[in-house]
Amino acid sequence: MIQLRNIRKTYGKHSVLNGINITVEKGDVIAILGPSGSGKTTLLRCINFLEHPNEGEITIGEVAVDCKHASKKDVLALRRKTAMVFQHYNLFKHKTVLQNVMEGLTVVQKMPAEEAREISLLMLAKVGLTHKADSYPSQLSGGQQQRVGIARALALNPEVILFDEPTSSLDPELVGEVLTVIQNIAQEGVTMIVVTHEMGFARDISNHIVFMEEGRIIEEGKPQDIFNAPKEERTKQFFKRFTNEWSYSI
Amino acid sequence: MGKSFDIGLILDFIPKLLGYVHVTFLILAGAILIGIVIGFLVALPRLYRIPVLAQIAAVYVSFIRGTPILIQLFLIYYGLPELLKLVSIDISQWSSMFFVIVTYGLSIGGLFSEVIRAAVTSVERGQTEAAYSIGMSPFVAFIRIVLPQSFAIALPNLANLIIAYMKDTSLAFSIGVMDMTGRGQTLGTTTSHFLEVYISLAVIYYLVCILLESIFSRMEKRVSRYERKFG
Numbered sequence: 392m393i394q395l396r397n398i399r400k401t402y403g404k405h406s407v408l409n410g411i412n413i414t415v416e417k418g419d420v421i422a423i424l425g426p427s428g429s430g431k432t433t434l435l436r437c438i439n440f441l442e443h444p445n446e447g448e449i450t451i452g453e454v455a456v457d458c459k460h461a462s463k464k465d466v467l468a469l470r471r472k473t474a475m476v477f478q479h480y481n482l483f484k485h486k487t488v489l490q491n492v493m494e495g496l497t498v499v500q501k502m503p504a505e506e507a508r509e510i511s512l513l514m515l516a517k518v519g520l521t522h523k524a525d526s527y528p529s530q531l532s533g534g535q536q537q538r539v540g541i542a543r544a545l546a547l548n549p550e551v552i553l554f555d556e557p558t559s560s561l562d563p564e565l566v567g568e569v570l571t572v573i574q575n576i577a578q579e580g581v582t583m584i585v586v587t588h589e590m591g592f593a594r595d596i597s598n599h600i601v602f603m604e605e606g607r608i609i610e611e612g613k614p615q616d617i618f619n620a621p622k623e624e625r626t627k628q629f630f631k632r633f634t635n636e637w638s639y640s641i
Numbered sequence: 642m643g644k645s646f647d648i649g650l651i652l653d654f655i656p657k658l659l660g661y662v663h664v665t666f667l668i669l670a671g672a673i674l675i676g677i678v679i680g681f682l683v684a685l686p687r688l689y690r691i692p693v694l695a696q697i698a699a700v701y702v703s704f705i706r707g708t709p710i711l712i713q714l715f716l717i718y719y720g721l722p723e724l725l726k727l728v729s730i731d732i733s734q735w736s737s738m739f740f741v742i743v744t745y746g747l748s749i750g751g752l753f754s755e756v757i758r759a760a761v762t763s764v765e766r767g768q769t770e771a772a773y774s775i776g777m778s779p780f781v782a783f784i785r786i787v788l789p790q791s792f793a794i795a796l797p798n799l800a801n802l803i804i805a806y807m808k809d810t811s812l813a814f815s816i817g818v819m820d821m822t823g824r825g826q827t828l829g830t831t832t833s834h835f836l837e838v839y840i841s842l843a844v845i846y847y848l849v850c851i852l853l854e855s856i857f858s859r860m861e862k863r864v865s866r867y868e869r870k871f872g
């Protein structure tokens with residue numbers, strides 16, 4: 392189980408997260424939605440301490456960290472319980488696809504190379520990239536690179552995978568392949584927190600939606616409730632804009 | 642001046658001078674080793690914006706850039722023993738080779754640091770974050786992810802510096818190191834055929850230069866094989 396308690400983050404005087412509470416059960420898929428600048432990315436990056444929260448408590452499994460007094464050891468412990476899929480993939484450019492996936496297993500988890508290789512090939516099969524195992528990231532399309540990113544996260548067998556807009560830097564025709572892969576691993580029971588602007592995708596894969604604005608959770612609940620009958624005025628506005636955008640784009 | 646020009650002498654001189662080419666390589670190798678250490682020591686405070694040390698590093702680099710290598714050589718040759726005298730260490734009898742290698746190491750290290758700094762910052766922050774996200778410590782992430790890519794990026798510039806300093810090793814004879822140029826000097830004095838000596842030296846330095854260039858270009862191909870190959 393994952394618990395975020397009263398997470399606060401400020402940049403100088405600018406308060407970006409104003410006390411966020413979220414509980415994630417094993418196998419949950421949480422989608423975080425909200426307008427640009429509402430703090431979604433910051434929240435996600437606070438969970439693995441790519442940003443240092445000013446206050447709050449993060450519990451993942453048996454690791455409980457008081458953010459204010461987090462030690463280097465605490466930070467490493469949280470990072471070893473989580474994995475992240477980035478908007479810009481962030482693959483290791485000097486390593487092959489297989490090496491990218493193996494890196495965390497051999498270097499961080501100290502797994503023997505043979506075993507790490509087997510697991511990594513299995514993960515590459517899951518994202519449909521076995522045939523690219525020996526390619527370098529620069530030889531792949533954006534969609535393929537992101538699938539490697541997903542395999543790299545998956546290989547670590549983390550308690551939760553954090554996705555930050557995994558498809559928003561992809562060409563439209565490549566979005567589908569990545570969403571399908573994420574959907575498949577969601578169905579296998581992998582716990583995920585997903586920040587996305589793909590509303591249909593959020594509705595289909597998540598079992599819980601969190602709607603954020605200005606560093607606060609405005610509303611949360613089951614996807615069908617949030618999408619069909621939002622309670623808060625701001626949530627209504629937000630979804631209205633999206634339905635409008637959809638109707639324009641057709 | 643010299644006697645009448647005799648082209649045949651060049652063939653005679655080249656092997657004689659080549660007998661000293663190892664001195665050039667020795668100076669260069671020593672300077673590169675020291676230079677790498679100095680390069681990192683000078684680059685790190687500026688990369689991590691450590692106050693005071695970063696400013697000292699910047700002054701160091703600008704001093705190295707702004708003064709001739711020959712002057713640096715004399716400064717170390719005469720200055721270092723004086724400095725160490727203050728702490729009662731006597732190195733005035735040490736071989737001039739030592740002073741040459743130290744000077745060239747300190748000097749090339751200052752310039753290396755700029756190349757290292759640029760190369761390290763050009764590896765996207767995102768890759769370091771990805772390394773952190775899979776649980777690597779900052780040190781391991783630097784060694785395994787940032788450093789190899791920085792090396793590939795830095796190599797062409799490092800190679801240029803090394804080749805430039807290889808040519809500058811010809812100044813080492815000014816403090817009495819018997820390298821090819823030093824030997825050429827005595828050869829010229831005894832035979833009075835200075836032009837033939839300098840032509841021979843030009844040929845040798847040029848060949849060494851080409852050799853280094855081909856080694857580096859091979860290395861570059863090897864370390865940057867992960868970059869996109871078109872076609």
Ligand SMILES: Nc1ncnc2c1ncn2[C@@H]1O[C@H](COP(=O)(O)OP(=O)(O)OP(=O)(O)O)[C@@H](O)[C@H]1O
Nearest residue numbers: 402405407425426427428429430431432433434556
């Ligand atoms: N490093 C930083 N320094 C200062 N302010 C920052 C920094 N990172 C984020 N912010 C600010 O924090 C706020 C929240 O940013 P964040 O990236 O979390 O929003 P977001 O919800 O992910 O937006 P988007 O949908 O556009 O990705 C923004 O106002 C942003 O300007």
Ligand SMILES: [Mg+2]
Nearest residue numbers: 431432433556
């Ligand atoms: Mg964002």
